[in-house]
Amino acid sequence: MTLLDSDVYGRKLAARFATFDLDHDGTITVGDLEAMARRILERYELSEASAKGKALMAGARHYFAGLAEAADTDDDGVLTREEFIGAAGSRLRGNPDGFTDVIRPWAEAVVAVADVDGDGRVDLAEWTRMLRAMGATEAGAPVQARRVDTDGDGAVSVDEVVASAVSFYISDEPHDEFGEG
Template sequence: MRNTTFEFPEGTVSKKNKQTRQEERLHETKPRNGQQNHAQQVKQARLQAYDAKLAERFETFDRNNDGTISRQDLEFMADGILRALAQNPGSKKGRALREGARQYYEGLARSAGTSPDGPIDRAEFLAAAESSLHSGMRGFDDSLRPWAEAVIAVADLDDDGRVSVDDWTQVLTAMGADQRHAMASARGLDTDRDGHISTQELLAEARRFYVSDEPVDVFSA
C-alpha cells in the first residue's frame, strides 16, 4: 500500500523553523531598539537642558566676559554679596563665604582636569558640572554645598533660619541679576508670602538647580 502520509522535502521543516525563529527575533528586536533610541533621545534632551541652565550660571561667574572663569571671579562675586549686605569680609560669615568660593572653584577644576590656579572655559565648566554635579548628591556636597550654605548664611542676617525677600533680592543682584528679575525670583521662593524664605528651602533650591534637569531659574539658587 502506498504511503499517503504527507512528507516534507528533506530539510524543509528545519529551514522553515529557523526562518520563523529569525523573524520572531527580528520583531522582538525592533521594539527594543525603538525603546533604546527613545531613551537615548530623552537622555540627550535632558542633558541639553541641563547644559543650557549651567551655561547661564557660567555667564554670571564670568565677570569680565573673557569666556573663562577663575577663582578670582568667584571671590569677586563673594565680595560683591558681602558689600550688598553690608557684611564684613573679615567676619566669620565673610571668611566662610570666600572659603566656599575657593572650594567650589577647586572642585570644578578637579572635575575639569585643570589647575586650581588656572582659568576654566565654558566647555570645561559644563563638562565638570555634568561629571561631578548632575544627578549626583555627592558632588554637590563635596564641592558646592559649602558655597551655597555660606551664601545663604550671609543673607540670614539675624541667624533665625530665614532670609528676607529683600535681602535675597540683594544677593541675587550681586550675583548678576537685574533688580526686577531678582525681586521676582526671590518672591517666587516665598511660598507662604510672609516676606521670608527658609534657609533650608534656599539650600534645596540650590540643590535642585545643580543636581536635577529641572528648569530652575538660574537666579533662584
Template sequence: MGALLDQKYEKLFALLDVNGDGVIAEDDFELMAARVLTASGEERTAKGEKYAGAMMHYWRALREAADADGDGRIDRGEFRAALRQVSVDFDTLVGPLYQAGFHLADRDGDGLVGKEDFVTVLAAIGVPATEAGAAFDGLTAQGEQLTEDQLMTSAAQYYRNEEPSGTPSHLLFGAL
C-alpha cells in the same frame, strides 16, 4: 546632558565669569566674593570671612573637577564636562557656599531671609534685581521669608534637575 541642564549650566558659567573674559578662574571667585560682601556690608565680619572661604572652597572643588588641562582656568567645555560630578557631590562641594550665602543674607540670624536681602545678594552676583525678586517670590509663599532648607533644596535642584523649567528652582539665578 539635557537641554535644560545645559541652559542652567550656561547661566552659571556666565555668572561665574565675573570679569567676562570667557573663562572661569580664581580671580572671578575673588571678585564675586568681594562684590557680595560689599553689597551685604559684611566685608570685615565672621560671616563675611565664612562666605569668602566657602567661595574659594567652591573654586578649588570646581578647578579640581573641571580644569582638565591644568592651566588654572576653566573654559565652557571643561565646565560642562565637570559640572555633573560637582552636582553629584553638591552637599560637600557646592552646598557650603549656599549655606554661607544664606547666613550672610540672614542679617538678624533668625533663620529667615527676606526678599530685600535675598535680592541684594543675588544682584551682587550678577542676577538682575527684578529676576532675583521673581526667584524669591517663586521659592516662597506670598509674604513669607526664605528658609535655609528652601534655598538648599532649590539650589540642589538647579544643579541636578532636568524636569520641565516650570519649577521655581530653575529660576534661582534668573530667567534662562
C-alpha cells in the same frame, strides 16, 4: 558650541558659566568666585576681615575647589566654558551625590550675610537682595526668591538654598534664577 548648548540643560549651564565669569575672560577661576564674594560684601557693607566676610570668602574658595575638582580636566586651575558645561553634564546631571558638600559652605555664608537684621531668618526681601548682589536681574530675583522658598513659609533656609542649587545642576528643568532668559 557644544552639543549641550542645544538643550535646556546646556543653555542654563552656559548662562551660569557667564554669571560666574565676572571678568568676562571666557574662564572661571577662583578669582571670579572671590570677586563675586567681594561684590556681595561691598553691597552689604561688610569687610572681608569680618566673621561673615571670612566665611563668605572661604565658601567661595570651597565652591571653586569643588567645581574645579569636577571640571578642571587639564588641572590648570582655570575652568573653560567647555570644561564647566561638560563636567556638569557628565558628573552632576542626574547625580546630586557630593555636590551638597561643595555648595553648603557657600550657601551657609550667603544666607548669613543676607540675614541683615540678625533674626536668624532670611525673609524673601532679604533673599531677593542677596540674589541681586549675586547678579540676578531686578525682575528675576523676586521670582527666584519665591521659588527657593519651597516650604512657603516666607523665608529661605540654608537647606532650601542648597536644594535649589543641587536641583539646578542635576535637573533638566529650566531655572531662570538670574533672569537670564
